[in-house]
Amino acid sequence: MRTIIVGFLGCGNIGCGVWKLLNEFKEDLLHRSGVEFSIKKILVRDIAKKRDEVVPRHLLTTNPADVTDDPEIEMVLEFMGGETPATQYMLRALQMGKTVVTANKMALALNWHLLQSAAEKHNAGLYYEAAVCGAIPVIRTTIDSLQSNRIEEIMGIVNGTTNYILTRMSQEGSDYADVLRDAQRLGLAEPDPTSDVEGYDAAYKISILSSLAFHARVPFDVVYRQGISQIETVDIAYGKELGYTLKLLAIAKRQGNVIDARVHPTFIPDSHPLTSVNGSFNAIFLHGHACDDMMLFGRGAGSAPTASAVVSDMLYAASRETPRHPTFRNNNELAEGLTVTDDWHCSFYLRLSASDRPGIMAHITTCLGNEGISIRNLMQRDAVDGRAQIVLITHDAGECAVRNAVEAINGPDVQVESMIRVEGN
Ligand code: HSE
Numbered sequence: 001m002r003t004i005i006v007g008f009l010g011c012g013n014i015g016c017g018v019w020k021l022l023n024e025f026k027e028d029l030l031h032r033s034g035v036e037f038s039i040k041k042i043l044v045r046d047i048a049k050k051r052d053e054v055v056p057r058h059l060l061t062t063n064p065a066d067v068t069d070d071p072e073i074e075m076v077l078e079f080m081g082g083e084t085p086a087t088q089y090m091l092r093a094l095q096m097g098k099t100v101v102t103a104n105k106m107a108l109a110l111n112w113h114l115l116q117s118a119a120e121k122h123n124a125g126l127y128y129e130a131a132v133c134g135a136i137p138v139i140r141t142t143i144d145s146l147q148s149n150r151i152e153e154i155m156g157i158v159n160g161t162t163n164y165i166l167t168r169m170s171q172e173g174s175d176y177a178d179v180l181r182d183a184q185r186l187g188l189a190e191p192d193p194t195s196d197v198e199g200y201d202a203a204y205k206i207s208i209l210s211s212l213a214f215h216a217r218v219p220f221d222v223v224y225r226q227g228i229s230q231i232e233t234v235d236i237a238y239g240k241e242l243g244y245t246l247k248l249l250a251i252a253k254r255q256g257n258v259i260d261a262r263v264h265p266t267f268i269p270d271s272h273p274l275t276s277v278n279g280s281f282n283a284i285f286l287h288g289h290a291c292d293d294m295m296l297f298g299r300g301a302g303s304a305p306t307a308s309a310v311v312s313d314m315l316y317a318a319s320r321e322t323p324r325h326p327t328f329r330n331n332n333e334l335a336e337g338l339t340v341t342d343d344w345h346c347s348f349y350l351r352l353s354a355s356d357r358p359g360i361m362a363h364i365t366t367c368l369g370n371e372g373i374s375i376r377n378l379m380q381r382d383a384v385d386g387r388a389q390i391v392l393i394t395h396d397a398g399e400c401a402v403r404n405a406v407e408a409i410n411g412p413d414v415q416v417e418s419m420i421r422v423e424g425n
Contacts, residue, residue: 002035004318007067008042009089010079011060014103014130015042016053017303018077018310025311035318040073041066043080043089052303068092075317077310078102087111094118094126099323101313103130103306109204109220112211113332116325125323127313132205133158133282135305136298137312142212143326149288151213154252155266155423158205160280160300161189161196162228162248166265167278170236170246176229188280198227199263202250210252210261213286216328216335218252224262224342231265235351235418238391239267242377244349245275249423253344257337260344265420267349267393272424343400347376347422350406352390354414356383364390367408371401376425393422 008015022029022037030036039059047060061067067076068089076093078100080086087107090100095118102108108115108131119126129139133156142151157163161183168179180197183189195201207220228248236246244267252261268274273295277283282300287293299305317323329335354360361380368375374395381389394402399421406416 004037004074005040005072006037006075007073008077011042011044013303014306015079017307019053021307021311033315043067064089075099083107091118094124097122097124099125099317101127105131105204109207125317127317129313130306130309134300135308136296138284149290151288153287156250156284157277158250159202164188164280197229199225202263206250206252214254218261219332222340226264243270258341260341267422268424343398345396345398347425348394348402349420350392351418352416353387356388367405371405373397
């Protein structure tokens with residue numbers, strides 16, 4: 001039996017979940033892996049705060065050095081969230097040669113280069129399964145199980161809050177603002193929902209995932225990002241009529257040396273496996289040159305699911321003789337030789353409001369035709385107040401060409417009211 005002395009940085013929802021799992025599952029962990037974890041110190045902001053789990057008061061401290069600098073503590077678990085001071089505390093722990101296990105996608109996506117160099121320099125381990133999609137073992141699957149593949153494409157529902165909102169908008173026909181309010185009341189969305197609904201959370205995750213999948217650093221700031229706050233129920237309904245479901249997808253594709261990485265609302269055909277991922281569940285659909293298509297599905301957030309990933313990392317770290325580090329060049333730039341394109345190709349959904357008179361449809365199709373864009377589906381609804389509703393889906397087209405066409409279409413007689421990308425056709 002081996003005992004590993006552990007310190008926590010933070011003890012909120014995730015920290016309490018890890019505390020609970022380590023205690024409840026102690027015997028099984030010991031039996032399965034011969035390792036026992038002994039928690040020595042827990043950094044908290046407020047010692048008096050009431051917690052879900054009864055954590056002995058003598059373990060709590062407000063001094064980070066009690067965790068990061070204690071020579072007895074071998075493994076530091078970070079659950080503070082946010083970029084600072086979590087990054088600084090993790091750097092300190094790594095500099096002290098300790099293994100760091102983190103659930104913090106923001107700190108990792110923004111400061112991976114710093115954390116990784118500290119880990120390498122001090123021969124320390126840095127593990128982050130819980131940072132991307134909670135309980136779903138997508139990090140380990142990518143770096144271990146899929147080593148034999150060149151991963152060419154990842155499409156993920158990596159944010160449970162937005163998937164919950166879009167699922168309800170779709171199933172009930174409710175408006176975004178009403179569902180968001182409800183989600184906040186139920187504790188499924190934060191009081192300030194920006195990080196989730198504007199796609200930051202998903203962008204951190206796809207930056208991390210695509211870096212591992214492509215063996216090349218894909219920094220957060222090259223990820224195109226558009227959230228769901230402008231989504232209108234009418235588009236979800238028209239999409240449904242045409243056989244599509246709307247999801248907030250995090251997408252990364254690599255073709256040769258060209259990469260695109262993006263987060264945006266996306267229609268996918270109802271036959272695509274990702275359409276079955278509803279509510280706050282997450283899923284990652286990927287394609288490797290040898291494994292072909294694959295989908296991982298599960299809980300992407302929550303106290304116990306996230307604890308499941310943290311404790312799995314602790315066991316993984318404990319089982320390794322030397323720490324595991326990514327193979328890509330460690331800085332915060334896009335890898336040399338690679339380029340990021342903002343001219344990705346997919347289908348596009350356009351909803352237009354137009355004067356109901358001769359020549360309008362010809363104008364629309366000419367503008368699209370001039371950009372080499374071909375129409376796949378088209379429907380027109382009866383005019384309301386003299387304005388017809390036209391909805392179309394294009395065949396595969398370039399983002400820049402579609403933007404040019406939209407600019408040419410727009411005028412007093414026609415307005416493109418929404419443009420939504422379509423993947424998986
Ligand atoms: N806020 C995230 C979500 C969970 O809604 O999925 C943590 O990344």
